[in-house]
Amino acid sequence: MTMKTFKYVVVLWSIVFVEFGKVTGESGYNIEESKILCDLLGAVEDVRKNIILREALKDSLKDAIYGSAHHNALIEGGGRVVKSRSCGKSFFGRGVFCNHKRGDGCFAQSLIGTFLCVCTPGQINRDRSLCGVGVQRYGRTTWSGGFVVSQNTQALFEKVFDKVIKNCNGGSQNNQGNAEKLKQLRSALETFNEKLKPGTISGKIFLYFGGKNKTSGCSGLSETDLCAAYEGYGDGSANVNIPWLTKIRKALEDLEAVERARTNVIHTQTQKGAGESNEGVASHDAPNAFLVQNESVFEEAGDQPAKNEPKSENTTTAGSPEEQPPKRKKRNIATSPFTDIPHVASDPNEDHSFIIQPFWLLLAALLN
Incomplete structure (x- = not known):
């Protein structure tokens, strides 16, 4: 092979890889978002399960992760959903579950519920992937709409739990101490915050996680509004209430304060000598x-x-x-x-x- 031919082959393959990257990038939705949620889920579960906490704090973190059958929607292991009486009230569409405002958005009120809002197939092209999973693997069932729920959504949620959520591999190593676990959780929360994007619904300020269209809500009626949205208040988009995130952040701040005090105690004793x-x-x-x-x-x-x-x-x-x-x-x-x-x-x-x-x-x- 001559040098000229070799250069030609290199250029040709470069073009192929660039074009292939464009195709794969366009064919997948919410891939980065699912990884962020996976890392956050692993980090908070690591703290909840591997640090000795009081029961009240354990319960608060569990509600933040899985939701509550009394206040919003409990999403059990395996993806089974147990809704509270106030969840959706008389409406059961994806937009009602995933747009959090004035008490609505019962899925968006928990971490696993946010996962389902972001990673459950809606009206999306079947040759695409969502959260790293080919849409065709879910069959023909979808979840979309502002007020009515699609059929067989419970089975669909269980498939999403099995194919996406169950495969999350976050969390720290077993030999890591409390300080490292808390540091990892802090990093995961900051990464989630950075991915929130400002938008609107009916002219009101919302912060979006996932999706591409930041003006139509998260009804799943198109492949660009597979997301969770949280209503802002006050004079800026920074003022937004994400219930599950608030609970986790409060627990983290308390634990970090105790860890700092514990470290100071050890440092003081070390300074005194033996x-x-x-x-x-x-x-x-x-x-x-x-x-x-x-x-x-x-x-x-x-x-x-x-x-x-x-x-x-x-x-x-x-x-x-x-x-x-x-x-x-x-x-x-x-x-x-x-x-x-x-x-x-x-x-x-x-x-x-x-x-x-x-x-x-x-x-x-x-x-x-």
Whole structure:
């Protein structure tokens, strides 16, 4: 092959790849959006399942992810939908479920519901793909319309759950600590926020996730309005209420605050050094003790099943001397950093005689 022929072949293949890229890019919808939702789902489930949290916070995160049968729509594992009485009221079309405004949009009120709004086939060309899955794989059933629901949508939701949502591989590695899990969730939330695009519905400000047409809502009547939309309020599109996102962000902020405080405790103990035995004990126990004793967001050890309780964990409050081993009480002296942290029970005056008594015994021995 001559050099001239070789150059000709290279140019020809370059043209083919460019054109192929254009075709594949145009044939797929909401591919990036589905990846963003996958990463976010994996990150928040990682926090919910692998960090010991109080039940109230666990329930809040679960509602944010799957919805609620009492307030909007619960979307169970497998894609089965259990609607509340207020969900859609007398209307059941995709636009009512996926356009969130004044209480409507019961699917858009949860993370999995948003997934269904973005990734369930509507009136879309059958040779295209949606969220990385060929539309023809769903059969001929679609979900579209502003007020009436298409037939067999429950079976369609289950297919979307099986082909898209179930295959999400987000979340951190098992050996990553709490700080890394929270960092990953923060990053996933920011990526979602960056993908929200301003638009309108009937002249009112909305933020859209997914789709290409930002003026007609998310009824699925065309392949450009497969999306979830959230009504803005006030004087700008930045003021928008996304219920599930608000719950996750609030939980994340609480957890990040506790993690920072825990890190400060460890840092303080490290700075003091290991010269005093009581400080050495406190430094060793600080991470687990803080996670257990902070009642605002973390679960107390006593509320967890026995199999989940570390053997070294102290399951009583810091003010229960009759139930604590004597050596553990050294954490509760006045110099303990836990006395400066909210929600951490600690009495600096407790057991004073216990701490001082060995000193007097030693002094008496020296005088004799």
